[in-house]
Amino acid sequence: MRINMETKKTSLNNLHQRNQAKFVEFAGYEMPIQYSKGIIEEHKFTRKHSGIFDVSHMGQLFIYGGENLTIELEKIFPLDLKNLKQNSSKYSFLMNEEAGIYDDLIITKIEEGYLIILNAACKENDFQILSKLLGGNFKMILENERALVALQGPRSVEILNSVLSGVEKLNFMTGKWIDFKNQRLFVTRSGYTGEDGFEISILNNFAEEFTQKLIDKGAQLIGLGARDTLRLEAGLCLYGHELDINKTPIEANLKWAISKERLSNGGFVGSEKIMNQIQGGTSQIRVGIKPEGRLIAREKTKIFKETDKQIGEITSGTFGPSINGPIAMGYVDKEFSKIDTKILLEVRGKKYPANICELPFYKKNYVKGVN
């Protein structure tokens, strides 16, 4: 056998290098953590203008099928897929029977079936699980010929529309196929920053030329570092941090993502546990946390009430450039999860005051009703 330990590169790797990217390994890929201007500048540029993110490492899973596929997928996902309009997207989860989360994902109903966007670190496992659950009855392709480029921030619509006319007419969480130079791009209005924006699925061979066009129109490349501060300000979960196989969507405070139509009858993987937790509650729940002062409390920081009672742990913590202060998310015992509850964070052996706060830290303005 031949073991390949090399990190994978996306089709935009040369472009990153030419733009002075600093690279890190992420889920087996060599990805840009930041470019020359640094995380704070990149973060602020995205909020004010338009940032380009190479998210080609994420999984693009196409599943082909008609009504039968919809019926089978409803046995897996807690979504009302029968009533989902073609070209509409939903945020959802792949769960086990205990409602533990294998992955969080975005699923879009397309003409040919469904397109599911998966986390890079989970995509191969997700594919195995879904193949098994669907019993080999549907054609499934985990793309490796397409790049995925996200364009995020208030100027994104005007920039992308000048390259791909018509994207301005998309509502948030919808998408469609658009022609570009004799090929088809799948464009969704979506993102992971709390800003208006788009994700564009494009063949690898065209990805660099397309991305360079966005740069020429004034957008800038943004690394994974700012992607993390942007999503955390927007209160969005990151798999492996807020979400994992030992947490359920109810504990993660993501009940909103479960279709109401599915809550009454269940019938999806994990539905029993979900319904039990909705009725009986959970012992812990995900919350927003704002440390007082400038102290940064990072992942795995222990959370206390008074001095010696540990009530939880932080799952993500950083400095929020648009908030101009530290922010965090974590899990705490339910009784301490009310907004404005005073808590203590243990950092480097000392305890510092913090407050449970509302999410998101940064208020989003998604585009609805343009079409």
Added chain:
Amino acid sequence: MSEVKFSKEHEWISLEGDVATIGITKHATEMLGDIVFVELPEKGSNVEKDGTAGVVESTKAASDVYTPLSGEVMDTNQAIVDDPSKINEDPEGSAWFFKLKIKDNSELDSLMNREEYEKFSKENSS
């Protein structure tokens, strides 16, 4: 002008009489990225050579600051606590960290001059 010395932990030391002003180098700030939090030793406390004497957090990670010399902390720079981005702007000037009344002049012998430090940091940066 006093001569500026450097440590292997990327601190700079400027000595006037028996008072050393200590900060982190430009090279260190370039490796750390945007600095968003800093913790300094308490005024009046005693620190030991190579012991921790503060923390710097960038958007990426937390790093300890070591003191290259032993002594009593005479003063700390509140301006960088209030606005840590000053450290990225002027690391080897106005963004000094703390001033020490040094105990043992022989500890200075292990420090590098600028030329030596530049060679050292080039060889040790990946």
